[in-house]
Amino acid sequence: MNKIQLLSLIAAISVLYSCKEENKSKNSLGDTDVIPVKISAVSALGLARSINATGLVTTENEAKYSFKIGGVISRVFVEEGQFFKKGQLLATLNSTEISAGLAQSSLNVDKAQRDYERAASLYKDGVFTLEQLQNTKTALDIAQKAKEATAFNERYSKIYAAADGFVSQKMANEGEVVDPGTPVLSINETRGNDNYLLRVGVTDREWSLISLGQTAKVTLDGYADKEIDAFVFRKSQAADRALGSFQIELKLKLKDVKPAVGMFGKAEISTSQDENVKVIPYSSLVEADGDKAFVFTPDGTGKVKKVPVTISKIDNDQVYLRDGLAGVNEIVISNSAYLNEKSTIKIIR
Template identity: 25%
Template sequence: MHSFIDNLNPTNFKLMSVILRPASLIFLIAFCSSCGHKEEKQTSQVPVKVSISTIQRNDMPQIFSYSGTIEPDNTAQVGFAVSGIINGIYVQEGQLVKQGQLLATIDATEYSNALAIANAGLEQAEDLYARLNGLYEKGSLPAKDYIDIKTKLAQAKANKSINAKHIADSRLYAPITGIITEKKIEKGSTAAPGIPAFTIIKTDLVYARMSVPESEIGALQPGTVAKVFVPTLNDTITGKVSIINPQADAVSRTYIVKIKLDNSTNRLLPGMLTDISIVTGRQQAAIAIPATAVVRDADDLTYVFVANGENKAIRKRISTGRLTGASQVVITEGLNEGDKLITAGQTQLKDGSAISF
């Protein structure tokens, strides 16, 4: 008696193989899928132990934060009042100069010669006046001639003063104490009146300049205390609101406000960026959470986890504000009062993770 296998010819055997292969494949996929679901189910059932805190809004001091830039108290464009060939330059860019310090000189030979001539003319005018004044007092000199000689004497004195001033103006001095930021002349070049030779900025006193929106400008007053953090120096300087420009920018609708800062050590340099915080004295309701509850991902995005009613961790994007003195951070967007914030165990969570308390 022949078995079933023996009765299969090659053609029938190939047909059976074609029929059996899909069935075997389906069974294998179903088996693997079942294994995967079991493993996933087992994993998802392991809850992460966390701690939670209910979000509340509390009254906190109203603090405004701005970005600002350091600018000098005064900027002076300095130049010669007379023309001439520059024969000496005694300072360089970046140098701190004192008020009255000599900066540069021009060749004063021409002005010295003119002064010598003016002195000679003055001596002649004074001698002539001395001789004719006596005649005039005796009535021997007409009034017209007397007036003429007095006029010539006055002109000679003025001519001497003008030429003496030209010599003085051939030496250029710093009008303020500050830093040379620009040197626009070279030795041997020609100086001309009205053409700046140096730019000096006064830096013993500086300002942190910032733009304040219309909605906040009413809370600021001259004398309001401000904390100015300078990242470059990693230092915070205390100053006061000094200038509030009453004219808003036509495009941005912001107002320029300046914070006066002492800079006697010249650490603060114009152009440095600042972060400015101002306590207005008012109170505002705000949400603050422990800074340790905030998670930052690889894209530098900040988020937290909150617990829902099904004991699941829900990831929520947030926007943060300032830090408070209690190592808490103010949340400006992303959380609501009553949310169950996860404050411990959040680093082990993913969106939708099972949690336990």
């Protein structure tokens, strides 16, 4: 290769390299760092206000069954998770001491009865005074009432189910000594499938917007493919000190579903108040994280501004905003992912 050919090759390579570098700095429109975008007007819409909350499944009535008197547990006839019927025997105490107390009270009544009858005879004969007769009658009455109290306690040495339900927790076992009133079984009452609730926590403001009877839609994690109808059944009148929120109970309208107590659920409660929200396309969102996101708005000639927004809900390709875009009329709805506040844009109508 001669010198002239070598110089020509070097010149050709230089031209090609410079063209490549030039193309890197240009976009398809031939403008350096200019990004084509589409914009859309921000629209407002009046929607029925809804409140989103989460909580756990429970039942309408919960109870802790215990013995009225203390003693040694003889039998516990149910296990955790087991269903039972109203009137079913659930647990008993050892009856040895109870039977002895009942027999003793019967003997006391018999003795007091004999004393009273003897005193009545002696009073007729003028040997006993009226006061002595009255004292024996009082002793008889006391013995009879003591027997009634012992018989009452004997009936409550057994635990019977007050309603249909199931055992959520077994707190004591056979052979344990329990004091009067010590919980033995924690139960949840059920009446078919119409006794299940979702207990959710709400804020002060949300609590004031919720009324009894308002409808709700519930989704349980255990049945994610089923949307369950519900309504507001109860409102707490005091904040839960442990959770720091107000409790709302939603009664679930179950059909073929029987959830477990403690199952996690999400609820959307419809309120009677309307809410004015701004609606934007889903494609306009950037850096979405939970209910927080950003959008870009045209700012002057060929520039954009990044604005934070708070999402209320997303419905298909529409986003309803709870907050943000005050005073903003237009937003960028295409190529938002390629923008930053230093970008230059060209609006395509």
